[in-house]
Structure formats: structure tokens, C-alpha cells
Amino acid sequence: MSADAADSAGNPSSATAGTPATTVTTATTPRQVRRRRSTNAPKPPVLQQAAKTLSPKQIVGFVLGLVLFLVPFIVDVPGLAEPGERMLAIFLLAIVFWVLEPIPLTATAVLVILLEVLLVSKGAIVDPTGGDAALADTVLPAADYFAALANPVIILFLGGFMIAHGAEKYGMDRNLASVMLKPFPSNARMTLLGLMLITALLSMFMSNTATTATMFAVVIPILKSLPAGKARAGVALAIPLAANVGGIGTPVGTPPNAIAIGVLQEHGISISFTQWMALAVPYMLVVLAFAWVLLCLTFIPKDARIEIDMESRWNTALDAKVFYAVAGLTILLWVSEPLHGVSSNIVGFFPVVALLALQVMKGKDIQALDWPVLWLVSGGIALGTGVGATGLDAWLVGSVDWTSLGGLAIVATLGLIGFGLANVISHSAAANLLVPLAVSLAVSLDNVNPLLVAVVVAIACSVGMSMPISTPPNAIAYATGEIKIGQMAFIGMVVGGVATALLVFAAPPLWAALGLVG
Template identity: 30%
Template sequence: MAALPSKSAINFKIVFLGLVIFIAILLFVDLKPGAPEITQTAAIAVLIALWWVTEALPIGVTSLLPILLFPALGILDGKAISNSYINYIIFLYIGGFIMALALEKWNLHKRIALKILSLAGSRPIMILFGFMFAAAFLSMWMSNTATAMMMLPIAFSVITALTEVVGEKHIKKFRTGLLLSIAYACSIGGIATLVGTPPNLSFVRIFEIIFPSGPEISFGQWAIFAMPLTITMFLLTLLFLFLKYRPSSEISALRKDFFIKRYQELGPISTNEKRVLALFVLLIILWFFRKDLDFGYFIIPGWSNLFAHPEYINDGTIAIFVAILLFIIPTRERKTGLVTWEIIQKIPWQIVLLFGGGFALAKGFIDSGLSAYIGNQLTEAGSLSKTGLVATVTAIMTGLTEFTSNTATTEMMLPIISGMATEIQVNPLLLMVPVTLAASMAFMFPVATPPNAIVFSTGQLSMMEMMKTGIVLNLIAIVLITVLTLIWGTFILPIDLLQYPDWAIEGALNAPH
């Protein structure tokens, strides 16, 4: 579950530049004569995108602009746009983050990481595997940033132990690979679940806004679809990093019980940890098996069918249910619940507002007709093959996310991509899904993701090392996402390569042109 670092500084020059561009578009640009709302929405989108990308203002503040500008320019009613900020995806994120904070509070995340490492062993490739597996698994459920921060001290204890025995010269290459493995595994693990990274949640809600009659993508369905990409990308990254950064001489400095001893230092698992772990497992099970899982040859019925109205229950309902249990179930001392209300202060509310701002912007794109307008300008893309089309949008998104906020870029791109899909009569999921996945595949630059920035800030690796390693992984990710979407996606998700779905036709008919 990725989170963005919060910045409070204001870049007045960029703020002023954004306002000048915004006013200039309103005064001197007319994208479609007779439809001023299209130009006005484009002006709002450019202003928000510029301030989001540069973080000229705190991200949460910029995310509130739709509430002001859409009603002021007469594009959308203030009540309608405000409703975009509160929905089940917001509560899915809040509930999931409360669970992540509970894991951190009771140090359960560190216990899980050290347990994985103790099982992996102490050979160089197994050390890499252990760190990557722990980081990827934890990032499926909690902040990628917090995971990277937690894994670093463990990594440095390993590096220190190895350096003392074999020397700095022999450990330098392996140290670089180990640090990069943590950053990359956080991003790779995040794509596996809906709560693993904000772009996934943005996709689910924006798809629902644009295509209200479209099929629901449940937690279990997404995980079954994305897990093969996570596993394949994980293994290829592990192999590539090991071959590129394996130590110059065989490292056998670590005792086999190195991680076992670190794990034993935590002491026996406490009653409170057991209770949080039980709720964590319950949350995962409820998310996975809420809806029927249709594998074609057989169906695993969802537990929500036990209720009179299973369609009323969504993944946000489950997240809040387990979050409430965390507040209710007492600690061993029976003085408070496993979490207390003070934990709410640690939720990154700027991300919640960023979600809302993105959903509001998506609604503006659709209701103003801007999405259809941009899609119409991109109709030449229809001449590409399905493979070429998916690969192109994936590559564009992968490049963009190296320099911009993954979530903000996703929320800007998805309405545009959906408009293009509608104009060229391609199943919107065929393009929206790979764009969403590509948003998390940023490996080249420190600014691309918080985990990249965290490992780079240690001063133990160079920008050139990260770039040379990251560009290879970016290319691998583009190929894998394209292949996965065209083959596995058409089996697990409602993507028919030969037929334009009725729900997309209905969405296009309801949208202004």
C-alpha cells in the first residue's frame, strides 16, 4: 500500500505559473466551438496536473480544487462534485491502512520479515530472495514507504556483518543489489492487491464512474489476475539483480542462524500480536472470497451469497468491519482495543484527498465531454494492433511515472485512456488495466517512488546504477504487462478482444459529446 510523502513547502513561482496558464487557456483556447465546458475542464486539468506533479502546493490542497473550480465555472454542481470525495474506495483505503498501522504498532511486520529471512537462508541469492519476498509480501498490505523504511535497518545489519568478515571491497556490489532489491520489491508487491498501491484503487473507482454499468472488479478477482505478474516480475528481478550484483567472491560470512537469532531477539509472539495476526488473516480471506471466483471450469462461491443482498457488500465494507474489530477487541491488558483512536492521526489524509480529487476530475472529464474529445483526437491509435496498442499505452505510462506521482498520473490518464478506447471501439479494460499496472513499474529514478528515494538517500548507490538497472526492469515490465493483459487478462477479467461490450456502449451514450 503505497503512500506519498507529505510536503508543506509552497513553490510560489509554480503556483503563479499554473494560474497564468489556467487563465490563458480559458481566454485564448477554444477546443470545441459551442462547448466551452470542454476547454474549461481542460484548463482545470492542466492546473491540477501541474501543481500535483511539481507539488507546488501540498497535494491534499491541490486535490480540493475541483470542489471550487467546477461549480465556479458552471461545469458541475457543487453537491455532485463533493460526492466524489466520499465513496467505498475511500473506506477501503482507510480500513486497509488501519490494519497496516496495527501491524506496525505491535511490530508484527518486523516479525513477519525476519521470519521469512530466517527461512530463506544465508547464501547470497537466498538473502536477496528473503529481502525481496518480505518487502513484496508486506507491500501487498501496508505502505510501500513504511516497508522500505522497516527493511533498511535489517539490510544494514546484514551488510555490516558481511563487511566485517569479507571487507568493503567484496561487499560493495552486493550491497547495491540488496538495497535496490528492497525498493523494487516494494513496487512489485504493491500491484498484487487492490490495497497494495493507490493507483489500483483509483482504477476501480474511475472505471466505475466512467462505466457505471460495467462489471465490478473485486479484490479476489484483481489478485488472481495480478499475482502472475507479481510472481514473474519478482523472479526476473531477483535473477537480474543477482547476476548483475553478485559478490566478487563467494560470501559465506553469515552464520546460518544469523536471521534466526535476530528473530529470537524479538521474543515469543505476544497475545496482542496473535490477535492482530488473526484479524489480518481474516481480512485477507474475507476480501478474497467475497464474490464468486469463476475459473471457467469451476466456480468457488462467494460468502456474500449468504446475505439477502450480496451486491450491497463491497471490499470497503469488509475493510471497515475488520478495522472496527481492531478497535473493539481488547489488548491482553484489557485497557484499550488493539488500536486506539489516536491511530487515525497517522492515516495519510493527503492521499485520501488525492483520491477524491482524482475521482472528481474523472467525473469532470466525462460530464464535460473532454474525455470523448481527447479520445476522438487519438482515433489514429485504432490502426494499431491490439498488442501494439497495449504496449504503447503501457510504455507511455511507465515513462510518465518515472517523473511524476504515480497516483496523480493514473488519475489524470485513466479518463483519457477510457475516452480513446471508446472512440476506437476497444474494450476499455484492455487499456485501463495495463495503464494502472504500469503506474507502479517505475524503477529508474529516485523521484519515481518513495522506496526508490529511501534507498537512494542512504548514499550507498549512485543515480547511474539505479538508472542502468531500472531501465532494463522497465522494459521487462512493459513486455510482461502487455502479454499478461492479452492472455491472462482475457481469461480472468471481462475482456473480450473481439467484441465491444454493451456496458461500454451504454457509458459512451450517457457521456456528453
């Protein structure tokens, strides 16, 4: 019961405010008055709240997470220095807590940052280097871990949230839906296909996070037109799936692509914009088609229909017009990033400043944004920072005897590592950790093509999308409240697993046959 409700229940004058009062006079004794007061008096608020209990899954998660956290402190991990062992403890705890949720996802995210500051930073409670100067480079200042809370991706995310919230406030979401969905029939499955195609196309040329934030302005009224349950979850899941998969298509679609191209250039290997598209777009379309079929079979009944009022009713107030202009300019700058060279993260801060300065959005609009989701993404970024700084990434990759594996086995192993890691930390962090190591490894071996390895690992990092912390588009979708963790994990693992299998077993022979890779 809320505080207001409790007050009304215990205060007859507030409960009947605004209604005629009826007075009944009865004879009562002092003892009856005391008994009546005792019976009707509200209980202290703490007694009215049911105690929160952990489910069996949460209890298992809490115990397992703590046990795995302690193991690297008790058992000496071969080949891993003290900072790496401490980071391994945090890494294992984060994985278990994010999967089994003994505490909220956001709580785990900020716990990761705190543990990194306390255990593996220069401000650690006990020096992780043990005085060994050779390990000094593995220990970052505490500020580097706190910086995850203001990472450029978070700023981009904030701008996307501002646009999405403003679109709902000024009715732009319904009007966008009416314009973009006119070519598609009211059949729910075909409408879903339209949404996924539009999302994937936008995500090829602009940030998948920005695409997701923009598209959810279209999807919110569609969700409201559907009955609560599987159908809503299916539509909500379609947007991050399409955004993540669509970003694979071009070098500018998602950071892992750009990271791969940059690392290849450092090794004297170049890949053009069109060559990347030739490699990625056919693969992207196949994965997108599979994801659409899976969503339809799992969540969308064959006869389901989505009825949307297709009439546009644009808000003509001055504030609304200013918002439309700022939102349109922001999206245009995101889409044209390859032309002007201004980072989408920097562009993402423009609507925040412009809308507040022009008083189109106010303090209460800032409060309405989903800040816990921003913290959730920050935790994934901080985890990736720690894994890279402490050498845990090199230990994970170096734990395999690559010389005993064939070329296909090496590509498959690196792809699986990328897919697995990208499910628990951000795609950009996973690519930053793995692509340089994978390309260096490929260059050192005779039977592996570095270009092939870079493309496979980068794309594998983009299809790791089974958790809200896997990628910002997932976090945005989870913030709608329409998706359960189990649903996201199932769809993400099936689509990502099939996509990874195609990537490591089917795509390389086809690319080689077409002369796209040597």
C-alpha cells in the same frame, strides 16, 4: 529549535531541573544586569525559524504550473467545452505541481479538490455551463468532489494503515518477517526476491493496497536493519512494485482488470478467470523479474546482507491476541473476496471498527496514522472524477485520428495513453476513463480486437507507478520516509516503460500465436 528547547534555553530553572543548583555571587551594576538580560533573553520564536526558500526546481514548477493553469482560460481549446477547458487547467496544474513539488504533494491534492469545487462543480463561483443546458451533465455537485476524501479506496487504505500500525505496536511485524523469510538466505538480493514473490502472490488474490499495507508490517524491521541510504530505498520500492505488478495476474487482483472484464461483457465479449491468468501471469512474471534485477543493480550492493533475528517472540497479552485475530480475519476476508463477494473496501472498515470497539487501538493510534497520505490519494481520485465528468477524457482520446492508424499503432497508442494517465491519477480512475472509450473505439473499427484492447489498456493502467499519487501502494511506500520522489519516478518510469513496451509490442503476437486472442 522546538518550543520546548527554546523554553529550556531561555529558562535556567527548567534547564537544570533535577540537578543540584550552584550559586555564584558577583557584584554587578544595574547597567550590566540590563545588558545581561538583553543578551540572554530568548528571541521571539518567529525570529528563530529560518525562512523557507524555494529551490530553483520549485520556482520553475510554481511558475510553469500557474502559466499552464491560465492557458485554457485565455486560449479557446478546439473541441472542448467550457467545463472541459476549466478541468484541463486544473489537470495541467496538478501534473506540474505533483512532478516538481513547488508545494507539498498533499497540498496539491487538496488544492485539486478545492479548484474542482470552485470551477467545475454546481457550486462553482461562475457557472461553467454558461447557461447551456446541453452541458448540465458535465457539472457534478460539489459533494461528489468532496466525496473523494471518503472514497471506498480511502476506507480500505485506512483499514490497512490500522493493521500496519497495530502490527508494529504488538510486534506482529517482526514475527511475520521471521516466519515468511526463513526460506530465503540473508543475502540482501535474495531476501528482496523473496519479498517481491510473496507480495506479488498475495496481490494476485487480494487488493494490492491491502497487500502493500500488510507487507510493510514485514518490511519495517528489515528497513531498520539496513544502513540509511540506497539499500533502504530499494527494499521500500520493491513492495509497491511487486504489488502493482502482481495484481495484473488475476481478474480480482486490481480494479482495472475487473473494469475491463465488465466493459467487455457489456459488449457481449466474455473472458474467463483462467483465460485472464493465461494472458497475464507469464507477462507478470517477466516484468517482476526485470524489476528485481533493476532494483538490485540500482540500489542493492552484491555483498549486502540483511541480518534478521529469525526467532519468533509473539506477544501473549490479551490485547495482542485480539489484534492478531482481527488482523488475521481481515486478511482472510480480503484473500477470499471472490468467495463471499464482500468488497475489500467494506472489509477494510472492519478492523477500524473492531479494534476501536474492543479498545485494542485507541485515539492516539488513530492520530498516529499517516492522514496526509490518505488526502494525497483522495486528490488523485478527485482528479479522475473531474476528468471524466467534464468530458476531458473523451477529448484527450478523441484528439487522435484513429482511422488513419493500423491495428498495432492503435493498441500502442491506447497503451501509452493508459500508462501516461495512470502515472498522474489513480489506476482505477484511469481505467474507468479509458477502458470504456478504448473498447467502444475497438468495436467501431474492423482491424482491432476489443478483447486485446481491453486487456492492454487495463494492464497499462496498472504499470503507471512513477509517483506517490499514481497508486495507493506507492503512497504507502512513500509514507515510510525512505524513498525520494526522484528514486520512485526513475524506477517507476523504467519498469513501467519497459512493461508497456512488452505489453504493446511483444505480448499481442505471442497471445495470438497461442490462440489466447483472436
